[in-house]
Amino acid sequence: MSDPILTLSGVSKSFPGVRALHDISLSLQPGRVTAVIGENGAGKSTIVKILTGIYRPDAGEIRVGGEQKHFSSPRDAWAAGIAAIHQETVMFDELSVAENIFTGHMPTGSTRLVDWAEMRKKSAELLKRIDAPIPPEFKLKRLSVAQKHLVEIARALSHEARVVIMDEPTAALSANEIDDLFRIVEQLKAEGRAIVFISHKFDEIFRIADDFVCLRDGEKVGEGPISSVTEAQLVRMMVGRPVDQVFPKRDVPIGEVVLSVKNLSNATEYADVSFDLRRGEILGLYGLVGAGRTEAMQGLFGITPVTRGTVSLDGRQLSIHSPSDAIAAGISYVPEDRQDQGAILSLGIRENVTLANLSKYVRGLFLSRPAEQEATRSLGRRLAVKAANWEQRLGELSGGNQQKVVIAKWLATRPKVIVLDEPTKGIDVGSKAAVHDFIGELAQDGLAVVLISSELPEVMGLADRVIVMKEGRIVDEFKRGAWSAEQIVGAATGAAKEAA
Amino acid sequence: MKGFVNYRELALGLILVVGVAAIGAYQPVFLAWENISDLLTETSVLFMMALAQMVVILTRGIDLSVAANLALSGMIAALVSQYYPDTPLLLMILAGVITGLVLGLINGGLIAFLGIPPIVVTLGTLAVYRGMIIIIAGGDQVNASEMGAAFQAFPKQVLLGLTSPVWIAIGVSILFWVFLNLTRAGRGLYAVGGNPVAARYCGIDQKKQEMLAYSISGAVAGLCGYLWVARYGVAYSEIANGYELTVIAACVIGGVSIGGGVGSVAGTLLGALFLGIVMTALPVLQISPFWQMAISGAVILAAVVINARAEKRPEKLILPEARRIGRVRA
Numbered sequence: 001m002s003d004p005i006l007t008l009s010g011v012s013k014s015f016p017g018v019r020a021l022h023d024i025s026l027s028l029q030p031g032r033v034t035a036v037i038g039e040n041g042a043g044k045s046t047i048v049k050i051l052t053g054i055y056r057p058d059a060g061e062i063r064v065g066g067e068q069k070h071f072s073s074p075r076d077a078w079a080a081g082i083a084a085i086h087q088e089t090v091m092f093d094e095l096s097v098a099e100n101i102f103t104g105h106m107p108t109g110s111t112r113l114v115d116w117a118e119m120r121k122k123s124a125e126l127l128k129r130i131d132a133p134i135p136p137e138f139k140l141k142r143l144s145v146a147q148k149h150l151v152e153i154a155r156a157l158s159h160e161a162r163v164v165i166m167d168e169p170t171a172a173l174s175a176n177e178i179d180d181l182f183r184i185v186e187q188l189k190a191e192g193r194a195i196v197f198i199s200h201k202f203d204e205i206f207r208i209a210d211d212f213v214c215l216r217d218g219e220k221v222g223e224g225p226i227s228s229v230t231e232a233q234l235v236r237m238m239v240g241r242p243v244d245q246v247f248p249k250r251d252v253p254i255g256e257v258v259l260s261v262k263n264l265s266n267a268t269e270y271a272d273v274s275f276d277l278r279r280g281e282i283l284g285l286y287g288l289v290g291a292g293r294t295e296a297m298q299g300l301f302g303i304t305p306v307t308r309g310t311v312s313l314d315g316r317q318l319s320i321h322s323p324s325d326a327i328a329a330g331i332s333y334v335p336e337d338r339q340d341q342g343a344i345l346s347l348g349i350r351e352n353v354t355l356a357n358l359s360k361y362v363r364g365l366f367l368s369r370p371a372e373q374e375a376t377r378s379l380g381r382r383l384a385v386k387a388a389n390w391e392q393r394l395g396e397l398s399g400g401n402q403q404k405v406v407i408a409k410w411l412a413t414r415p416k417v418i419v420l421d422e423p424t425k426g427i428d429v430g431s432k433a434a435v436h437d438f439i440g441e442l443a444q445d446g447l448a449v450v451l452i453s454s455e456l457p458e459v460m461g462l463a464d465r466v467i468v469m470k471e472g473r474i475v476d477e478f479k480r481g482a483w484s485a486e487q488i489v490g491a492a493t494g495a496a497k498e499a500a
Numbered sequence: 501m502k503g504f505v506n507y508r509e510l511a512l513g514l515i516l517v518v519g520v521a522a523i524g525a526y527q528p529v530f531l532a533w534e535n536i537s538d539l540l541t542e543t544s545v546l547f548m549m550a551l552a553q554m555v556v557i558l559t560r561g562i563d564l565s566v567a568a569n570l571a572l573s574g575m576i577a578a579l580v581s582q583y584y585p586d587t588p589l590l591l592m593i594l595a596g597v598i599t600g601l602v603l604g605l606i607n608g609g610l611i612a613f614l615g616i617p618p619i620v621v622t623l624g625t626l627a628v629y630r631g632m633i634i635i636i637a638g639g640d641q642v643n644a645s646e647m648g649a650a651f652q653a654f655p656k657q658v659l660l661g662l663t664s665p666v667w668i669a670i671g672v673s674i675l676f677w678v679f680l681n682l683t684r685a686g687r688g689l690y691a692v693g694g695n696p697v698a699a700r701y702c703g704i705d706q707k708k709q710e711m712l713a714y715s716i717s718g719a720v721a722g723l724c725g726y727l728w729v730a731r732y733g734v735a736y737s738e739i740a741n742g743y744e745l746t747v748i749a750a751c752v753i754g755g756v757s758i759g760g761g762v763g764s765v766a767g768t769l770l771g772a773l774f775l776g777i778v779m780t781a782l783p784v785l786q787i788s789p790f791w792q793m794a795i796s797g798a799v800i801l802a803a804v805v806i807n808a809r810a811e812k813r814p815e816k817l818i819l820p821e822a823r824r825i826g827r828v829r830a
Contacts, residue, residue: 216656323701323702326703340697343691344694346757355687355704358684365682367687
């Protein structure tokens, strides 16, 4: 084996309350594709951000070509020959392909002005090298996602990148486009570059990777040539820990069917989503990021139009065209990004709590402040919101308390069904336990809960039943007690048969 | 929310009181009831227009067409008075209001249903509405002698020492306060402007809220169109030219956030009053009117700077000692 192009040794990185990476070492060989795998939140993106100079590691060293490097900005990483192709392309839609390729290092003549002819010529050469017939003068917004990836690869080549990082590059590509991309990856390999390939899809990993590094909870739990492992072994490595004991599950009697969803479909995001949900039941909705779980639940809630399928509540078929229809019927949806999609920071706590069902607080012609205050007080106390008073502006509260207010808002609608989308994403361990306990309490109060979560321990700890979605469809269903972490991850990644 | 806004309004009110007292000390005539009544009458249109503009800005919008709307609605009311002098006064006023409302609905429709940015739509309709005045009036103006007597007399009527425009402004202000504080639609405006996505998840229809905001803005401009034309006794295409900027300035000084979702009736009224005082006080102090614009401009910048500082997000409490203080405060 030749000398590695890049090595990480003992790299750690922490954020307040979270250990993102701990003592990670890896080395990238020229002409080899290294797959970095792990569950959501295992630390894959943190590695990418450290390699590209966006984060600085707390400890450990980075060596490129044997020489120790300190990246203080993405520019330093570029200069060291490291280029990344991101999940969502980070480029400039309104600029031309050539400008995108040469952003930050446009060729200039003796006049110090941009040499457009030279830039277009070089762009055309680079695109030709990867067999991408895209005119350099096209505006980027005219291109497909696959073509944008090609432009990013051309940009990496323009820097003479020796390490090319691809962070889920196939997420939005069709099968043919993936074939094209992989052909280019082979070519980059043949040119002696090292490639980091991050993907959730096992078939792709086994097809393109030479080596693998497996992460779990920020630690490296396995590495080696990909030919030395099976899918089942990888799944076990990813999941790893015993998960059943993490959260004490409340024992709640499960009642009659409340919500019945049949063949819920939308043209591009999800199809034939069907399930029943009972009183007191917590239904886990597991899948990889981008499996269509959030999209399907947004359709259910009336945020986005549904093309086909029916939703019934208590045996009565609903006609939901907007969130207000869903709220009126008794369905609540607590969105994933509570800062952006839930909290109105400029309004007071009371105004936030009552917003989703204001009509309930109308007495005669006008809103009744005492009625609003009463509801806010009782929910605020129940959720232990810490605030100076209930009129305080939401923006003045801490993030955790803002989240509680958003949840209070949805409980104020007195729902029968509540959909929680990644309820513990981005909160620290202590708050997590409180949220989990609270979800159990909701079920105990007789609500039917849909829990969208990408964290397997959370799903397995809380849910009575788990539905697994993959590529917009339900692929499997597991009952509490009759499941294993391997089976669930296997179903979500498409490695089901080998893992079972 | 309340504590902070009150503090701001209190500060602005204090500046006004001190300023007025200082001017009064220098020129006691400024504090004469006659002068104050004049000032309020002069500012009454600005009070109402600023409140209406605030409603639009709350939704993250802007209505640049208000002054053109005022001029066109005023012209329609004046033409009704000229050609159908027997029409009851109330109907003439209503002609102005309805014209304004329709013009506002046009803005709202283009913004809500075609998704064109408010600044572009109202910049366009500003020019269109001004142009329409020339077309419908045949390029002419309507003079005092051509308007009915009752039409012109109404804005000069006095009740309890205040003129009718001031009473109308008081009534409109109360309506706005009730609407914004005690109705679902009013709360919806704050929600849509504060966080459109969150509002949508709460079942609030942004399009409806925008239609509502621009209709209100239009109808108020129509009402003010009548008052303006009747008070000054002339209607032509150039009246209130550029007035939209004064209106927006009053909002900004009054603490309305251009980013949407933040603003109060009291603050906006104070902002309008501030500009009203600046405009009437400078002549009294024998300061050149050229200074007016510079002074109101400086005040706007100062207000924006103060707002920006106050809007700064609270910092995270990571240091243990900072957390301790934070906990004490909470």
